Amino acid sequence: MQIDWAAIGQGLGFIGLAGGAALAMIKGHRKxxxxxxxxxxxxxxxxxxTLTELRRMLEGLIQKTERHRELTDDDLSDIKKQLDRIEAAQRLQDAVAGIRREFGGLPK
Known part of the structure; x- marks a missing residue:
């Protein structure tokens, strides 16, 4: 009896091809x-x-900016008041110095 190696090779090739196709099909159908x-x-x-989230973040940023602007305006107002006080004190000091020069000093 003679072994038909060609038929065996074809059979093994067919089995390999069918097994590979089955594995590919299983892999393709997985979620x-x-x-x-x-x-x-x-x-x-x-x-x-995404747009809703961006709008929410933008609103939060606008609120923070508004609060920062309010705080900055308050700080600027306080700085202007301090500058006015400094200028008034400087004018008073200049006036006292002028009186001292004019009259030779102030009585104690």
Whole structure:
């Protein structure tokens, strides 16, 4: 009896090919991890959620900016008051120095 090596090779090749196709089919039918493909544009609900989040963050930033502006205005007002007091004190000191020069000093 003679062994038909060609038929055995064809049989093994067919079994390998069928097994590879079965593995590829099984792998293709598995569920993915849920991440969309990188070239897919975002879904409309994802865009809406992102825009809503951006609007919320922008509103928070605007509120912080407004509060900062209010604090800055208060600080500037306080600085202007202090400058006015310093200028008034300087004018008073200049007046006292002028009186001392004119009259030779102030009585005690």
């Amino acid at each position: 993915s991890d849920g991440t969309p493909p990188p070239d897919r544009p975002p879904a409309p609900n994802e865009v809406k959620e």
